[in-house]
Amino acid sequence: MRNAKDFLASAGEQIRWKRARTPLLRELEDHITDRREALAAEGVEPAEAEERAVLEMGDPVEIGVELDRVHRPAPNWTLIGCAAALLAAGLALMWALGDRETYMASMVTYTLLGAAALVGGYFLDYTLLAKCPRWVLFAASGLCVVGCVLGNRFMSAAAQLCYFLPVLFIPFVYRARSGEKRDAAMLIYGGAACVAAAVLGASWMSLGIYILVVCLGMVVFAAAKGWLGQWKRRVLLWCFVPPTVVFALLYTVSADSLNYRLMAGAINPESDPMGMGWVPLRLRELIATSRLFGQGQTGELLESFIARNDICSVESLLAVASHQFGLIVFIAVAALAVAMGVVIIRGIRRQSCLLGSLTLLTVGLSFGLRALAYFAANLGFNLFWFEGLPLFSYCGKLMVLDMLATGLVLSVFRTGSISRDTSAPRIDPVAG
């Protein structure tokens, strides 16, 4: 083996995972180049320097075999198991307790479509997110606003699309690593587009808060990693202050709106026991009269609550299931959600590819926030209403987007060992 090209070809033949070849061989090539340059600096002729550098690398077949042994696609079975269990539990409880006629057919349809999206997301190279054009986010935000203008039929779809905006915001945050003023400005515009879509489009207070928390979480992550460089303060200021002022104003202005009354009912349900406080009070009662195993003590009011399919089919399914089958159901579903959260948090810390960490953080924050709100709501503290527990609750088209996001997360774990960031930041990232 006399030259680098033959050496790399020979080593590459041993690596069965095709996607792994390019990043692994690149590292070997860099090593040969470094050695060749060092020898050339000592006065060795270029041709001889390359030959010696290649010889010092060792047997290409041996190194290829070793790299092949280390690098295999690594499905995260814990995450796959938890996601499958949440999906199965949601479908089974819906079948047992929900309004089958209204929801079951579409739930199965969206689950099947979602499964296709999950598989697609899993096998898709998630690093394509870095190349996603910025106009996609602006177009999606625009669609959310247009959906609202067009009326009720489209408003729900617009709100559901809003939940996916943070994923489309990923390229904005990732490209801010350049430290360029233009990228920092685009980061602010992208965040503003997300918040505007939630506020103007969906006009739903909870959704606006969701967008604000997730997008700000992403920006804070970028700032903590040192990606924003000299623009850190300005970006944080522009991302934090205007949306907070907008929400404070909206909350004040809409003091008699449905949003406001729902939140007031959740905070103090006794103040409006037959109105906005009715659902939180019944949910607290449902949980309080549940047993660990088996059916809880069902009173007259609870029976009427359970009979109201429009309420218990989706948003309160977990509370109703806990009352019917025991709190063990609640505990099991919460344990699955927590397990997913733990796997994602560990993944964020262990990913060497910054885009992988950012993708996990985005989906983790998004799912985590919705999970917290869902569990709190099912305990009778429904301060915020997000679109159910991801993967578990029926939430129409959003199920497909949720499963696509899950597929992307699984893709990060699968290809984590070979994913490389596309371009280096000007500022050194914080290691670990």
Added chain:
Amino acid sequence: MKMDKTLVSGSSAMLVLRLLDEGDMYGYQITEQLAERSQNVFEMKSGTLYPLLHTLEQKGFVTAYQRTEGGRERRYYAITEAGRRQLAEKREEWESYTLAVNKVLGGASNA
């Protein structure tokens, strides 16, 4: 002096972690440092180094990142907290081992 490969292989991870404990390095830098510090006793081939680094990364003992230096993009490795704990553990094992070997080699005088 060249060492028996089997003697080196068991301690390779410890040596790499020790070097990274002093600062972030890329692959070529690690082999150079190792050779220099051991006065060319340890000449780690890339066939050993890269699979080892990648295994350490998968175990969470090191983390890697890209950095451009002099127009060249390099993949740097940095030790993690878990890696430091692993290094301390391996070091302790190594000291116990060498002590025991020295006692045997030294015969009755060391007993």
